[in-house]
Amino acid sequence: MKPIFTGFAAIILIGLGSAFILPELGWSSAERQSSENVRLD
Amino acid sequence: MMTRLLALVMTFLLMGPALAQDTAPDRSATGGAQTLEDIMARQAGLAVNDAERRANVGDPDSAAGIAEQFGVLGGVSDPELWRGVRYDSADITVSAGGPVAETLVQSTGMTWFAFREGPLATYGGWLLLGTIGALILFYVARGRILVDGGMTGRFVVRFQFIERFSHWLLAGSFILLGLTGLAILFGRKVIAPTFGPEANAMLLKWAMYVHNNVAWAFILALVMIFLLWVWHNIPNRLDLIWFVQAGGIIGKNHPPAKKFNAGQKIIFWSCILLGSSIAASGVALLFPFEVNLFAKTFALLNATGLPELVGYGPLPEVLAPQTEMQLAQAWHAIVAFVLMAIIIAHIYIGSVGMEGASGAMTHGEVDEAWAHQHHSIWLDEVKAKQQNEAPAE
Secondary structure (H helix, E strand, C coil), X not given: CXXXXXHHHHHXXXXXXXXXXXXXXXXXXXXXXCCCCCCCC | CHXXXXXXXXXXXXXXXXXXXXXXXXXXXXXXXXXXXXXXXXXXXXXXXXXXXXXXXXXXXXXXXXXXXXXXXXXXXXXXXHHHHHCCCCCCCCCCCHHHHCCCXXXXXXXXXXXXXXXXXXXXXXXXXXXXXXXXXXXXXXXXXXXXXXXXXCEEECCXXXXXXHHXXXXXXXXXXXXXXXXXXXXXXXXXXXXXXXXHHHHHHHHHHHHHHXXXXXXXXXXXXXXXXXXXXXXXXXXXXXXXXXXXXXCCCCCCCCCCCHHHHHHHHHHHHHHHHHHHHHHHHHCCCCCCCHHHHHHHHHXXXXXXXXXXXXXXXXXXXXXXXXXHHHHHHHHHHHHHHHHHHHHHHHXXXXXXXXXXXXXXXXXXXXXXXXXXXXXXXXXXXXXXXXXXX
C-alpha cells in the first residue's frame, strides 16, 4: 500500500508546486489566459 | 458510436472549406450577391454556400485609381472591406492583444459551443455509461474470472516499488483529471440545476484549479510508465495467440504470456498514445495561443493525401487562433472520453473482474497459480532467474 500513498502524496506535492511556482514565474494558466489589458482583481 | 463521433468532428473541422467547395449556385440575378434562397436557407439553419462572398473582398491592385471613375480609397469598397472582416481575411492591425485580437469575427465559436454542449456531452456521457453497463452485463454473464484449482499460497513479486508508484501517480492524477474534467463539461447541465449556480461556480473554480495543476503529475507519470514498461509492451507473436483465444476471458483456455499480455499492451499503448495526445492538447489549452497544433497537423495530413482519400477536401491550413483553441478543447475532451472508457474496463479487470489481480499493484505480489494462469512464460522466467541467483549449497 506504500506506493499508493506515496503516489497520491506526489500528486498533491506536484500540484501544490505547480500552483505556487508557476505563478512566480509568470506561467500560471490564469496569467497566460490574461494580458496587460485585463484586470483580474 | 466512434464512427458517429469522428464524423461529427470531421464535420466540425471541415465546415469552412467544405461549404466553400460546394458547387456555387446561380446568383446571376443578384449580380453575385446573396439571393432570397440564401436568406431563407440561413433562417432555416441550413448550410449556405458563401464561397463567392468569402472571395469577394476587393483587389486593390486591379481597382480603379482614387481619382478615376468608380475609384475608391484603398481600392476596396466598404462592402468588400466588411466581407473581409466577416471572413477574417481583412488586413487588421491592432495596438494591443496580438494576433488573437486581429480576428474580429470568427464563425467557429458557436459551432464549437454547440458541439461541446450537444454531441460531445451526449455521446461522451453515453460512452462512459455504456461502458459501465457493458461491464455489469459481462460480470453477470461471465462472473469473476477465477484461478483454476485455487491459489497456492506461494507468492511471486510482480511489480517493484517504482513501478507501482508510477502506476498510482498516473492512476490518481487521471481519476482527478477525469472527475474535474467531467464536472467542467457537465457542471452547467447537471450540477447547476441540482445544487444551484453558486455551488456550481464554486465547484468549477476549484475543479479548474485542480485540473490545471494536477496535469503535471499526469504528464510525469506518463513519461515514467513509458520508460519502465515500453520494452515489455512491444508486440510479438504471442499476442496473436492471445487474440485468437480472446485472452482467456471467454472460454477456459489461458494463453501463454510474458510480463504483459496483448490486452495489457492495448491498455499500455492507449495510455501512452491517447494520454500523450490529451497532454499535448492540454498544454495548448494551459498556455492559450502559444502552442498551435491543428494547422500544422492539418498541413501534415494534407501532405499525405489522406483527407482527400477518405472523401474530404484538403483540411484548412490557416486557422484563427480562437479556432485552434476550440479544436484543442474538442480533441482534448474526445480523446479523454475514449481513454476514460478504456480505463474503466482496466479498473474492472484489475479489481472485481479477476481473482488475484489487484495484489500486483497493491502489495506488489501475486499468487503463483495466478501468475501461471495469466503470465506463464513470465513466471518461468522469474523462477529461472531466482534459481540462478540462489547461492550454491
